[in-house]
Amino acid sequence: MNFVTLAIKNLFRRRGRTSLTIFGVAIAVAVLFSLLSFNSGYEKQLSGELDSMGIHILAVPKGCPYEAASLIIHGGVIPKYLSNSDVEEAKKIDGIEVASPMLLHQFYKDEKPHIVYGINIDDMRRLKAWWKVEGRFFSQTEDNVMVIGRSLAENEKLKVGDVLPFGPDKIPFTIVGILERTGTQDDEFHFLPLQVAQRIFGKPDQITTIAIRVKDISQISVISKELENIPDVQVVTMTQVMGTIMNLVGSARTLLVSVIIVAIIISVLGIMNTLLMSVNERTSEFGMMKAIGASGLDIGRLVLIETLFITVIGGVIGLLFSALGSGLIEGFVKGIIPYSPAGKLMTPDPGLIGLCLLFSIIIGFVCGIYPAIRSSRLTPMEAIRSNLE
């Protein structure tokens, strides 16, 4: 027998209370892990999403606020347009590798929003070299063809070769390709040749944005300034887009963090209260242990081991909770923040798991140290006799 087995056996004596305390810790750790995991996943996924666009700069119509520019990458539609001539101007600027015009259009089907991208396929494939397709990409000169994202194909049960009525006039369009899963917003979109999109949505010569990749990223600010010399063009860099989105979600995150901090404080106080009750109930037992040779340090160590057991087991269970419930939590949080990237935001990051386990150990120390000190200072015989008289 050693201190650990003795501590475990002691915890089994009060199964109900031990389980409830472990449950309390589990909830605190689950909440913490979910928040941190969501937070780091959000930034990582957002940054990944922006990277995956292969774009350094978005040229948008003048007067288009950053928020609207942020929405563009999510498929949002703004009521201002650039023209094809702006694209030609942009392409003349030195240092631009690709300048790809896009027209975005949104329509609703069965109350669900659908996003259509009119694109220049050759430019787009240069921007997104990783795109792979089942079937084939369309050529820029084809008419009434489209490529769709993988999630869209699955949700709508569409396959290569299907023909579907499309646009305000319900023109039959053939799906020539379905993108292999990218894990980004692209999985949800319809892609059409730009001029076809302009025609069927009645936006001839109009484009929503020009996606630009530069040859040398150190030249982004120089090129941005040159772009802004084009009348009607306003420039938004991806860094600004990311900052804008992070600001948009910032207040929602602050609220979440506040709620979580309060939840953790309540949980810690609850655990400490339970441990103090347990120590008070065992006054005579600790007195006996001192009488048979335990030092104050031994008693304190026993109480601390018991506490750490509770909090570490609670921590592990909390991590399992959040792993199992990550879908629910993610769905809930995505519902209350204004913008969220596609893909799974909460992923099991080993560093974060370690951090949460460390947190549960710290809770153990914080909650256990006071009861441990109290129990170690008990005067043995009074403790024993107090039970008798």
Added chain:
Amino acid sequence: MKEEVILANELTKIYHRGSEDIYALKDVSFAIGKGEFAAIVGPSGSGKTTLLNLLGCLDTPTQGSLRLNGIEVNGLKERDLVKLRRENIGFVFQQFFLLPTLTVRENIELPLLFNKRNGYKSNIDDIIEIVGLESRAEHLPGQLSGGEMQRVAIGRALINEPKIILADEPTGNLDSATALRIFQLFQNLNSQGLTLIIVTHNLELAKSAHKVIQLKDGEIARKISSRGLLKKARS
């Protein structure tokens, strides 16, 4: 006089309550020789617990001196008191204080957890045999009778091979037949040379003692031999 394992000289213990000094023990002096069996008797509040506290190195006297196995207790640091207690004293309590989730064997073994010397592991079976619990070694306290539980507590007190057993009302919770068997166990241990100090209200147990220390209001009312006590009980 046999070699003295306990030598108390004018032991005084004062507790302070506000500006008032309360004398729990006042000028208590006695000696207990090696292998002696002493009983401490007296009414509630007479200072028995305080004296047991001091003899068990669970507290130190305010004045006076206490030598335990030749070592002066007064002035020792907590760490040294723990060491002295571990190496010299075994405690037996009225309410047994067995840990309910530990088996008989584990309860007896418990003091070894705190004793860094840890050299007595092989004694466990011998001690289980001495206290007559061979067939109950793997049982939990909840499956034992009161007498058996007290035997476990005595076994636990013996595991560190103490020189002195301090027992606080060891038969207080037992019926008379069981109490008698526990007496006999104590007598057997004493006959093997162990020093026994028992706080008791039980005159039957006290009469078996070589020496009876009767306390009243924190002072020794009288020190009498068991023969004297027997006469007193009969009169």
